[in-house]
Amino acid sequence: MTGFDTLAIHAGQDPDPRTGAVAIPIYQTSTYKQDGVGGLRSGYEYSRSANPTRAALEEAMAALEVGARGRAFASGLAAEDAYFRTACRPGDHVLLPGDAYGGTFRLVARVLANWGVEYTSVPLDDLDAVRSAVRPNTKVVWCETPTNPLLGIADIAGLADIAHGAGAHLVVDNTFASPYLQQPIALGADVVVHSTTKYLGGHSDVVGGALVAADAELGEQLAFHQNAMGAVAGPFDAWLVLRGIKTLGVRMDRHCANAERIAEFLVGHPAVDRVLYPGLPSHPGHDLAARQMRGFGGMVSFTLRGGEETALKVCGLVSVFTLGESLGGVESLIEHPGRMTHSSVAGSPLEVPNDLVRLSVGIENVEDLIDDLTSALA
Structure with missing residues (x-):
């Protein structure tokens, strides 16, 4: 099994096949030459849909979080919004931590609520309270551990059992821990979300977000919404996060x-x-x-x-x-x-x-x- 630090340096980051460059190039391009109508060269056509620098980051994120598919976004909240639009419909219910990050709460309570999504805040360190708060229309149990800013700890495996018993996803915001300290998918989470602005970037010089899905099919659904909604990580931002990951x-x-x-x-x-x-x-x-x-x-x-x-x-x-x-x-x-x-x-x-x-x-x-x-x- 490959060690974490080896993955952080090498996953998705093979030397450039054309030049041998050890660092992933910044593919600062919006479009790509096609070899005939519909003949894509290496699968790239337009950088909202896919970009080689962003693809390297997405592969690295999936490897570090032991997931099936990673997607990189313009910010952590853009990643969260893409997930909710993928997983929820009007009338669905979301369980939030009792001390959720303020931006997540604002997104759910003041944006998604206008779209018809219901929510309940519950202390996630009390599994009985979580079970009691689950409704027939609960689609997501949203977890932060440690929480922001009260640093509460939630039982990821226990929450996964509750969520899956209700037919819901367990989503874990792993920003505070980083994949170096904690890998929620290995404990039963369906999706991990990051503000890559934070520990992954690590130098206060980039804003970004990421989702990693445990399941390849869900990963494809997230990829569709990433492309359809368009809040993707730019190539330079993706490169900065990749550089930060190497020393995580x-x-x-x-x-x-x-x-x-x-x-x-x-x-x-x-x-x-x-x-x-x-x-x-x-x-x-x-x-x-x-x-x-x-x-x-x-x-x-x-x-x-x-x-x-x-x-x-x-x-x-x-x-x-x-x-x-x-x-x-x-x-x-x-x-x-x-x-x-x-x-x-x-x-x-x-x-x-x-x-x-x-x-x-x-x-x-x-x-x-x-x-x-x-x-x-x-």
Whole structure:
């Protein structure tokens, strides 16, 4: 069996047959010369339908997520929209996590709901609650694990059993873990979704998304909707994500190691009320995360004893951490989810605590990161 890091460097990325180039070329073209009417050269006709650089990324994603077919999109939300339009019809029902990513919630609650899709939010770490929330028209159980931003852990295999028993898909947003730390299809998921903007790209210089289907037939249906809807990854964006994937394993090792040190530091700090990190033995999902993940990830959230005012001040007092949205880049980021990434769920059952701070822990020297937080929390 080929190891993960070998796949990350080589899957879908054979040297260019014409020149021998080791790096996949950026096929910056919209159209392709045809050898006669209907005579496609190597299967390419128009870059919305297929592009060699994007095809390399799609093959790599399928290999890393042990799936049958990968598709690359212009953003994570474009990937999500293509999946929902493939799997759902007006009148269908979707189960969402109780603390779903704000963009996913907005897509379902304010876009798909207008199309007739129903939804229910349920705590996915409570399998009995999930079973009770399933309806005859449930078509999708949507899972994030770890969740954003509360870092809850869901039992992927348990959710797969419930979803399949209801004739529904289990879709897992694997953005926080990356395929290096967790492979949901191996645990029973039908589809994996990524914002490739995050850990897969890894350098805060690209926006993209991906879907990987466990089943080839579903993969073909997703490919149809990708082409029909058109929100594809451009060749340069696909190339940037491919470049990032090559170092995913070594970067994730450092992200995890730094995050663990910072979580341990925060647990002992008098200004901190609660630390949310699945690598801590005190985390309610720690044992489950240890079973289904290779490591605990680079995301850490915490609440502050001084409430929202203190949380906002801390976000503004750092110097090594950068105040900004997104995550998964080599540089460390800090944000206030309630005012930033999750403002779209304000006033809803998914509203996040206003004293919550989220860290995307980068790969800098961890001592510098701890010193920065020490100063900001003082």
